[in-house]
Amino acid sequence: MTIFVNGEPVAAHEGQSVAAALLSAGRRIFRRTRLGAARGLFCGIGVCYDCLVTIDGLPNRRACMASVREGMRVKIATANHEQ
Amino acid sequence: MNHLRVDIAVVGAGPAGLQAALAAAEARVRVALIDRYPRPGGQYFRQPRSEPALASAVARQPKAQALFQRVHRAENVVYWPETGVWAAFPSDGDEWLLALDGPDAPARLVARSLVLATGAYDRPIAFPGWTTPGVYTAGAVQTLLKSEGVLPGRRVLFTGSGPLQWAVAAAVADAGAEVILLEAVSRARLFSLSGLLALWRQGERLREARAYWRSLRRGAAEIRFGWAVVEVRGEAEVEEVIIARLDDQWRPIAGTEASWAADAVVIGYGFLPENRLAQLLGCAEDFAPHLGGYIPRRDETMQCSLPGVYVVGDAAGIRGADVAQLEGRIAGLAAAARVQARSAVSLQAALRPYQISLAQTRRFAHWLGRTFTPGPGLYRLARDDTTLCRCEEVRLADVRAAVANGAGSLDEVKAMTRAGMGYCQGRICGEILVHGMMRSNPPTSTYWREFQRLGRFRVRPPLFPLTLQSLAQG
Structure with missing residues (x-):
């Protein structure tokens, strides 16, 4: 299946977590903090809330807990520090 | 209001919770099994989210x-996945009220007994660079590999x-x-006499260790004992890693x-025990660093200081999946017996046969805890500008200033x-912050006493x- 990461198509597997799909596609930086620090997956089991991304317009979703769906739109940090 | 009543509510569907639910179900009481994740099994019995995504990296269990099948087939067990318990209170007449958040679960649940099997999470250690993307917990990597077939990196x-x-x-x-x-x-330290004694009659553990060792001998570029990462360098990804040898205090x-x-x-x-639900209810606690810190005090049926509240598995002290299953079994039987008077x-x-196995299995778990629980030195890797609270970006210098x-x-x-x-509500930083508050070189003999004093x-x-x-629904 295909999900869209910042508008770009990324291949994902049925049932995969959003975090796994992002890492498979080589995207390790999921967000930037208020102070500009890069963050990505850390605890992987839903405890640390560091892997937050925007999914289909909903902000602050845990990428490690959310499963991919066909056509899902995921927004992560871009090079110019926006989220 | 969406409201339901059961005999026993089991919170957590890992090894301990599954065994508790099954034991209670076999005793013919009504059980609700509540779990945060989409599939049962917890972290230890982690299941693949989907079949095709899985490489053959990890053997099936x-x-x-x-165990899943038996719990699933039991007619008197209702199972709510993807459901969190966000509060718990005493209710009228010796009962307990849980507030739930999940797609299929009622907003509130009343239970005559609670079995809390809320598990554990990786113990975080703060060092310069630990927030960099590409630094993961072992649990995260295990989950990625087991349920998704994704590797964390090439090296x-x-x-x-x-x-x-x-x-x-x-x-x-x-x-x-x-x-x-x-x-x-x-x-x-690892191959000391106490280690060899602890392995006595641990044939299965030895076979596992041998299998890991074989894989690592074949696949690992290097294995070192007595070393640790002390710093990760790189702005947005791991570029360079600084390692150092540790002394016997882990400095x-x-x-x-x-x-x-x-x-x-x-x-x-x-790991650190996840037992906030027990804390919220007010279970009396003990402090045991080699079991993960603060743990509920329990009797031999796993009941804590509150009547009808049982805490089992790693949530009650890090002892691993074998102990968790035995404790779950014991609590499930005891909770059912209590309901049935x-x-x-x-x-x-x-309970007797389970309690005998438990005593044996715990011995090995306690040796693991005493041997592998970090010493105080490991908590001194952070520098003034190292972030301790990842969510709010609070640095060691900020903590020191607050203490001053x-x-x-x-x-x-x-x-x-x-x-x-x-967002994490202090689960990641709590322990780290207390270590950060400590004087720079406290004597080892009084370290944990000082740690407890800081709360x-x-x-x-x-x-x-x-x-x-x-x-609003709750």
């Missing part, structure tokens, strides 16, 4: 599958202590990545630092710095972030 450096990091490192090596393993415990030895290349770093220093004598007879300004407890540091006020975060509902919509 037939025992776990049989993966493991730093930690104990069996989980060995297992994960072996799986990562088997899946084709280059692995470097740093075990913080020295070879001398890095000056002058031993070396620079290594890796594209992922995995932290695996064991069975005689103490018949319950004792039913009179903060004498963890909650006072929270009030002064916002540390622990973020910890007061637990309040909701136990995890909720949407306003969920809150």
Whole structure:
């Protein structure tokens, strides 16, 4: 299946977590903090809330807990520090 | 209001919770099994989210599958996945009220007995660079590999202590990545007399260890005992890793630092119990560093200081999946007997064989805890500008400043710095902050006493972030 990461198509597997799909596609930086620090997956089991991304317009979703769906739109940090 | 009543509510569907639910179901009481994740099994019996995504990296667990089937087939067990328990209160007439948040669950549940099997999470250790993307916990990497077939990097450096990091490192090596393993415990300590005695009659554990060792000998570029990562460099990804040899207090030895290349770093220093639900209810506690810190005080049926509340598995002290299953079984039987008002004598007879196995299995778990629990030195890796609270970006210098300004407890540091006020609610930073508050070189003999004196975060509902919509339904 295909999900869209910042508008770009990324291949994902049925049932995969959003975090796994992002890492498979080589995207390790999921967000930037208020102070500009890069963050990505850390605890992987839903405890640390560091892997937050925007999914289909909903902000602050845990990428490690959310499963991919066909056509899902995921927004992560871009090079110019926006989220 | 969506409201339901059961005999026993089991919170957590890992090894302990599954066994508790099954034991209670076999005793013919009505059970609700509540779990945060989409599939049962917890972290230990983690199941693939989907079949095709899975590489053959990790062997299947037939025992776990049989357990799921039995729980699933039991007609008197209702199972709610993807459901969190965000608050718990005493209810009228000796009952307990749980507030739930999940797609199929009622907003509130009343139970005559509670079995809390809420598990554990990786113990975080703060060092310069630990927030960099590409630094993961061993649990995260295990989950990625087991349920998604995704590797964390091409050259993966493991730093930690104990069996989980060995297992994960072996799986990562088997899946084709280059692995470097740093075990913080020295070879001398590991292969001491006490270690050999602890392995007595642990045939299955020895076979597992041998399998990991074989995988690592085949796949690991390097294995070192008595070393740890002390710093990760790189702005937005892992570029350079600094390692150092540790002394017997787990302090890095000056002058031993070396620079290594890796594209992922995995932290695996064991686990911390997730027992906030028990704390919120007010279960009496003990402090046991080698079992993960504060743990509920229990009787031989796993009941805590509150009547009808049982705490089992790693939530009640880190002892691993074998102990968790036995404790779950015991609590399930005891909770059912309590609901059915069975005689103490018949319950004792039913529990006896499990209690005997438990005593044996715990012995080995306690040796693991004593051997692999980090010493105080490991908590001194952070520098002034190192972030301790990841959510609110509070640095060690901020914590020190709060202490200098009179903060004498963890909650006072929270009030002064916002540390622990973020989404994770202090689960990641709580222990780290207390270590950060300690004097720079406290004597080892009084270290843990001082640690306890500084306290910890007061637990309040909701136990995890909720949407306003969920809150309104509750």
